[in-house]
Amino acid sequence: APSRLPEPRIAASVAPSTNSHLQIIDVTKNFGSQAVLKGVNLSVAKGGTTAIVGPSGSGKTTLLRLIAGFEHPATGSIALNDTKVAGDGVWLPAHKRHVGYVAQDGALFPHLTVGQNVAFGLDSAKLPGGRRGVAGRITELLEMVSLDPAMAKRRPHQLSGGQQQRVALARALAREPELMLLDEPFSALDAGLRVATRRAVANVLNKAGVTTILVTHDQAEALSFADQVAVMRGGRLAQIGNPFVVYTRPADRATAEFLGDAV
Ligand code: ADP
Numbered sequence: 001a002p003s004r005l006p007e008p009r010i011a012a013s014v015a016p017s018t019n020s021h022l023q024i025i026d027v028t029k030n031f032g033s034q035a036v037l038k039g040v041n042l043s044v045a046k047g048g049t050t051a052i053v054g055p056s057g058s059g060k061t062t063l064l065r066l067i068a069g070f071e072h073p074a075t076g077s078i079a080l081n082d083t084k085v086a087g088d089g090v091w092l093p094a095h096k097r098h099v100g101y102v103a104q105d106g107a108l109f110p111h112l113t114v115g116q117n118v119a120f121g122l123d124s125a126k127l128p129g130g131r132r133g134v135a136g137r138i139t140e141l142l143e144m145v146s147l148d149p150a151m152a153k154r155r156p157h158q159l160s161g162g163q164q165q166r167v168a169l170a171r172a173l174a175r176e177p178e179l180m181l182l183d184e185p186f187s188a189l190d191a192g193l194r195v196a197t198r199r200a201v202a203n204v205l206n207k208a209g210v211t212t213i214l215v216t217h218d219q220a221e222a223l224s225f226a227d228q229v230a231v232m233r234g235g236r237l238a239q240i241g242n243p244f245v246v247y248t249r250p251a252d253r254a255t256a257e258f259l260g261d262a263v
Contacts, residue, residue, distance in 0.1 A: 018082060021046040021179060021211040022067065027076035027087070029062055036062050038235040039076070044228070046081075049205075049212045051222035051243070054232030055258060060215045061104075063232070064181045067213070068101045069094030080179070100177030100210075102168050104184045108156040114167050115152030118142065121174030141170040146200045162193040169201060173208075180205055182214045186221065194218075198225065219259065223247065231255050 029037040077087030085092035139149040145166040239251040250256035
């Protein structure tokens with residue numbers, strides 16, 4: 001039998017730096033007795049855009065919530081910028097992850113004005129001009145998502161669904177996240193507005209070099225938005241690849257049928 005060589009020892013401090021922004025290794029998650037994630041592996045490059053597609057109930061939102069730090073994995077680990085943030089006894093809370101999250105319904109605070117909603121993500125202590133700088137920054141953020149800054153004084157219910165989604169995005173952008181998680185952010189919009197909003201959002205995120213993960217039901221959205229598509233099914237990633245390969249060469253029949261249905 002071959003003699004056993006000792007395992008090479010590599011100190012953490014000399015681990016090679018990679019271009020990976022997010023690395024998910026063998027992550028599982030249960031709710032009660034239900035296994036919702038059954039061993040997910042996913043790597044996202046810095047500045048990259050990944051679309052997650054898959055049937056309802058396949059675990060897409062749960063995966064985003066784990067990345068954001070709203071849930072703990074049962075097993076496996078999650079690393080951001082080569083630093084473990086969850087798993088193996090490690091836990092970095094959500095507010096320290098530099099991650100933005102826009103939920104499906106936008107979830108604005110109904111009792112606050114649009115401006116106050118956006119300012120919720122702002123730290124006035126860090127702005128030049130302190131509190132007075134906040135108004136200028138709100139204007140800047142609303143312009144970024146193509147909203148009239150005069151809307152700052154309105155309440156969310158006075159805005160259309162598309163405008164509310166843009167406010168939710170401005171609020172998330174206010175925190176200057178390095179990684180943006182978007183959970184079907186455009187699904188409530190009608191077709192015309194969806195395309196325009198998607199373009200505005202893609203522009204803002206690209207310009208700022210923000211790494212983005214987008215959950216979507218919309219094939220055109222996945223194709224136009226992402227450089228990597230991950231197909232989720234039954235708590236697993238059935239296929240990961242560039243959009244063209246995933247759509248022209250689905251890994252298996254179920255994936256082909258799902259993508260076909262999504263047209
Ligand atoms: P998707 O985003 O792909 O529709 P989800 O991640 O929302 O899937 O849900 C995956 C499964 O986990 C579903 O069966 C859902 O009912 C269940 N689930 C999600 N969140 C919870 C929770 N907080 N408690 C119990 N079950 C949950």
